[in-house]
Amino acid sequence: MKTYKEVFCETDKATLIPFFVIGDPDMETSFEIVKTAIDAGADILELGIPFSDPIADGPTIQKADIRSLRNGMSMAKAIEFIKRVKEYKDIPIGLLMYYNLMYQYGIEKFCKDFHQAGVNSVLVADLNVDDAEEIQGPAKAAGLDTVFMVTPNCSDERIAKITEKISGFVYTVSLLGVTGGREKLSDKVRPLVAKLKTMTDVPICVGFGISKGQHAADVVKAGADGVIVGSALIKLIEANLENKEKMLSEISEFITEMKEAIAGV
Amino acid sequence: MKYKGRYGQFGGFYVPEVLNGVLEELEEGFYRYYKDEGFVAELESLYKDYAGRETPLYFAKRFSEYVGFKVYLKREDLLHGGAHKVNNALGQGLLAKYMGKTKIIAETGAGQHGLATAMIGALFGMETKIFMGVIDIERQNVNVHKMRLCGAQVIGVQGGTGTLKDAINDAMRYWTSHAEDTFYLFGTAAGPHPYPTIVRHFQTCIGTEARKQCLDKLGKLPDMVVACVGGGSNAIGIFSGFIDDKDVKLVGVEAGGKSVASGKHAATLVAGKVGILHGSKAYLLQDEDGQVYDTESISAGLDYPSVGPEHCLLKDLKRAEYVAAEDEEVLDAFEILIQKEGIIPALESSHALAYLISLKDKLTPETIVVMNLSGRGDKDVSIVEKYRPVK
């Protein structure tokens, strides 16, 4: 199984990490979308398990969650989906999810089953580093990395506490807020990335609000090792629900554009 | 965070990292001011002169004759705004002021907490935004109008079902990017730490008064204390006065909706399973995977799939008992209290009344029950009219 380390070492360029909600808008189309993203040059995948109450997400991802759940997504189907993706290509996968889903599944069993399916790391959006021990033991035992978020309002002390618990990569939140496309890159992200560079050796990936090639180029210039793009991609799904071909070609073009922007740095 | 905010295994602060610092600031502010002499004096004066505390403990004679035991109503319905919600809104609003915040936001279900917050926004001259589910806006439109008259902006929330849980989701999301100048005035004793502690604190006046009134008036403690439970604030408020009195039975009444068996209800403690929602580990109505259920209840204020962590602990410790009342029983209770006492109860509070009616002729006549009449039912008259047209 391909590791984050291998990906981050293989390339001297920053990595592109698209985010999709598993099963959005439905299982089959979702798989086509992920394949398209891989073919267009995604280095790592960030996949979300949809939740009924995603408080860290803005309207775009909320709607994706609802589409997926309405079309019958379940934990069992999420595992199936991940296995299918890994059969298509051995690409590292990070999960992004809410705690209740893991809690109900059983934390140990979750870590075992999802690692076996091919997942490299898990980020629980509503699990604070203060409660990291609730998942860290089982995750470690199963071989799953645990990713946590660092936000612009974290003190240095807090960042130190978080990075100490992180394995895999630092999920750097570019702004104070929820996920969702933004016109402008937050002015908080560059200083935060610069500070993180001095505080940890773990790769630094930046997400939330990255919507354009220029945003991606700017965070890479600031020192980021990876760029996570979610809502901007999911908008393309939402806009083309009636035209699958157009949906896939627009996703492919957008990823290519992002890759070029990163490569141009 | 200085404290864990746990009630046994329940509670905590399961929130995205961006909210951690924000809640920490709130915790720090609360513990700095809640015992501060100036803060306490100002709050006491507002409780008395603005809200109308203390509220009476009223012996409901004709209702007592009807059920066959002695019922005392703690008259939170007489408070300014029409519900216990003002106790908490004044407390947190004052805290916001002391913490130097200039804007407040709140979620609301029945609109009672939204109204209380809008009133306090006007009182303190703070810009106010209220998040409210679109379904609730429709069914509680009198309160929506009152909030707007106070100058608050009411923001309609679609979300899953357009009810309280969706309003909380959106209020939390909004807060993540506006915390610098904005205070989130949370309406019930649930949500992430430190809210359950804060809301409990500002609602303990109900229980403290009620206990003293019992001793002064009756010369003894009641046999039973009953309250309705949505998120749990009015119930924990009155329970808090009696938790240490082991002989006083505590009963919380949840929304049984159509019926618990039908799945169309909001009886979290009765039928839920432990899970995590809105930053807190608590009993939760959810499916096998952990997706949160859409709840159903005639009363918007109880239409919530989770519940405060302290109630979860009281349930597990068997210190309190939790039951459910169905919509039809609630409508009966609403009518009976009006007919017997000329008091219009909120549909939320009518759940507690329905439980008392279910005990009709089952307790000895000397049994003393204190029930928290958490709010008045003016806001509900048109809803009841729809289900039970007056002939």
Ligand SMILES: Cc1ncc(COP(=O)(O)O)c(C=O)c1O
């Ligand atoms: C009158 C009244 N009672 C009870 C409740 C339920 O809330 P809680 O359980 O926090 O007291 C509400 C909520 O809107 C209410 O308006």
